[in-house]
Amino acid sequence: MQGLTEVLFRRCYEHCFPNAVERAVSPFLSLTHGRLSNAWDKIEDVLPERNTGSIPVVPQILGREPDLFLQLACRLGEMGYSEVNWNIGCPMRRVAGKRRGSGILPYPDLVRGLLETIVPRLDGMSLSVKMRLGYGQPDEIFALIPILNDYPLASVTIHPRTGRQQYGGQCDLERFGRAAALLRHPVVYNGDIRTVADYRDIWRRFPTIADIMIGRGILYDPLLPLRLHGETPEPGRSILFLRTLLDDILTALPTDQARVRKIKEYWCLMWHITGVSESAARAVLRTSSLDATLSAIEQILLSLHTEAS
Ligand SMILES: Cc1cc2nc3c(=O)[nH]c(=O)nc-3n(C[C@H](O)[C@H](O)[C@H](O)COP(=O)(O)O)c2cc1C
Secondary structure, eight states, X not given: OTTTSSHHHHHHHHHXXXXXXXXXXXXXXXXXXXXXXXXXXXXXXXXXXXXXXXXXXXXXXXOOOHHHHHHHHHHHHHTTOOEEEEEEOOOOHHHHTTTOGGGGXXXXXXXXXXXXXXXXXXXXXXXXXXXXXXXXXXXXXXXXXXXXXXXXOSOEEEEEEETTTTTOSOOXXXXXXXXXXXXXXXXXXXXXXXXXXXXXXXXXXXXXXXXXXXXXXXXXXXXXXXHXXXXXXXXXXXXXXXXXXXXXXXXXXXXXXXXXXXXXXXXXXXXXXXXXXXXXXXXXXXXXXHHHHHHHHHHHHHHHHHHHO
């Protein structure tokens, strides 16, 4: 996830919870404005020397220019990656408005055009796709399925919302099921998995899917993957993880401004692990200096300690 499941997070997570997750998809590398510059800036995130842990990472590309896609995929191949993931699910308006991410979903010809050009030239690398049901209409996926079925794809991950829905409303499980049944590729479910029960419900309802991908759920509850392995982890381990992540942010980022911004990005989702009310958690977002941000978080963490004792 952009700005969140980057290498800093992945390393910290693996350090705290070895072997808890099977693999990770990188935040997207964007071919913004038809240039590669943006992707080259971000490529640091997937440099092999920074990804030496045991969680396999699949780099993800956002964009629709076949030549640029191939250049970047080729570079990733040289770096040792054997799979790239094409993001056709990003709902951000500035992305979708340019027919990238989920904005390409109403245009089957654009999807076919990219696949037709790149698939034969991927030089042994495999391609997977991460998508939504559509951009404006949830049935757009049904015009895309015959196209996706024409190409060899490693997997198709579906987040069953439209781009326009962003993250609101319910996941459309009925349409997900119909789409999954029509795809000849391994299908991965993604969306709103927060608990072991959510995870089991999806498997129960769709026993033939290949896998389930968890996004925000791991930030809301970093212990969720352990629970899915049948463990009963000490709740304090998620607070320990948060503290380790904060330390890593302080060490890795160069300025206080960057540190505050990054801490707040994580806090927006990770405050859930503290169990405090949203209004109490919001106090952290109202701070501006690094000291104030850290001490607002510390106050919350200390209050948990006091409540527990
Ligand atoms: C802040 C944020 C950044 C995201 N960045 C990406 C991204 O770079 N690539 C991607 O495929 N999905 C990205 N997503 C979407 C998630 O991967 C996932 O599809 C979506 O949140 C639904 O799944 P979830 O309910 O398990 O989070 C992002 C989501 C959020 C909230």
